Amino acid sequence: MLTSKLPSVSTTIFSVMSKMATDFNAINLSQGFPNFKSDPALIELAAKAMRDGHNQYAPMPGDLLLRERISEKIQNLHGKHYCPNTEITVTAGATQAIFTAIAATIEKEDEVLIFTPAYDCYEPSVALFGGKVIPVQLGAPFYRPDWNVVRSKISPKTKMILVNSPHNPSGMLFTKEDMLQLQTIAEENNLLVLSDEVYEHIIFDGEVHQSAARFTSLAQRTFITASFGKTFHTTGWKLGYCVAPQTLMNEFRKVHQYNVFCVNTPLQKALATYLEEPSHYLKVADFYQQKRDYFMSLLKSSRFKIIPSKGTYFQLLDYTEITNEHDVVFAERLTKEFGVATIPTSVFNTEKQDFKQLRVCFAKTEATLKQAAEILNSI
Structure with a gap:
């Protein structure tokens, strides 16, 4: 039964x-999907990669040139270097990256703090591995985090804080001060952080994305997940990535290799070329x-x-x-x-x-x- x-x-x-x-x-x-066409140049790059014979398995961590382009992008935007060989993995979308990071780290009775309203894949992923979600409700209409409330929710069982900025569904952004607070709390309590940054390039009114990669101590304990589908209007491609320090990425890849092993080769080839031009995401x-x-x-x-x-x-x-x-x-x-x-x-x-x-x-x-x-x- x-x-x-x-x-x-x-x-x-x-x-x-x-x-x-x-x-x-x-x-x-x-x-959340666009109803307009993707860039024809990107579509042609994908078609060309198929015509050129890039139709077999990619390396388990992802196409090396694409990982190098991701590393360059993060370095240019946030001043943080991630090693393409050991700290970047290409995934089947950000949802798989989130699931894999949780699978690699969360054990029975571990607690994970999650800001609600929250994207609906977070809680089931934690539950599958015996963890418990501890919600921190954000209040309408501005959905600003109260870090004193966050501190009050932490217990000896707390293992991870999961954050999402730009935030779905509210459209809120974490500020620099928010990220500094997160960094301090994570350090003081020796917590892991999972930072869902799939809308990293969709920010308005001159604001700057405060990636976890920008904060030295925070980056040392954080999985960052991202989505090419969201950025380039290709949600059906289900292609994203995760970056993390080598010690965390080693554990991530142990799960990744037996979950999907690798992801779509020609699309990775196309994106590696497409990312040569920064204006495509800027x-x-x-x-x-x-x-x-x-x-x-x-x-x-x-x-x-x-x-x-x-x-x-x-x-x-x-x-x-x-x-x-x-x-x-x-x-x-x-x-x-x-x-x-x-x-x-x-x-x-x-x-x-x-x-x-x-x-x-x-x-x-x-x-x-x-x-x-x-x-x-x-x-």
Whole structure:
């Protein structure tokens, strides 16, 4: 008789709302994927790599040239050197990197502090290995961390703190001071850190991404995970990476080699060439800020209360002036009756706390955003 290892886990809210969008022919602003084409130059590089015969297994840690490009990128942006041979591994997306880092480190009864609202892969990954998530709820509307609360949650069983900046779903950014606080707490309590930085290049209004790589002591105890899919509008490629000091990466690779062993060879070849031009990732912030600003301008006459996102390609919409419905109920009604699919944010919160906010994805064409805004303005 099978006993489920994840008895409380069901289909993700992203799948549920995307299916509902299809069933009711609604505009899908729920799941975080672009509905516009990727750069044709990148697509051609991938096709060329296939034509050139790069269709067999890649090295287990990833294509060496790609790892070198990742190392150069981090050095140029954050002033930190990661050795391509021993401290960088290419993964099947950031979710696999997150899972692998947790699998390599978390044991039965270990506690992992996670800021909620949190991306929904974190808690099940911890649970699979017998760990326990200790949530630290961030409060609406600004979702700023209270580091005194973090300190109060630490126990002798605490093994890791998991952070995410730019933050999904709120669009909040950790500041330099936040990262210094994190560094101090991790040092004082000898904790590991897992830093989910998949939206590292999608930051607005001149802000700077405060990567864990920028902080010397913090970097020595941190796994950093990232996503090429998010950066280059290719979420279906499922290609990302993890960087960490050699002692941590050794353990990461022990799991990685028996989980996926290696990932898509021609796409790695394509990205290695594409990363030779830094503007390909440096221009992403401006690209998405234009979309955020355009969408916000269209919603000025709506009844939603909006604090512009500081990063990611997500925006929260506060609907307290429209209805008192639970956010799951309102999101379903928006999809079925109005034709716009969104994500209710309570599903990411501790004890499903409902702040009356929906998450929308603005990684869409202007035509899609305009059509969605017209509907939202009518509510």
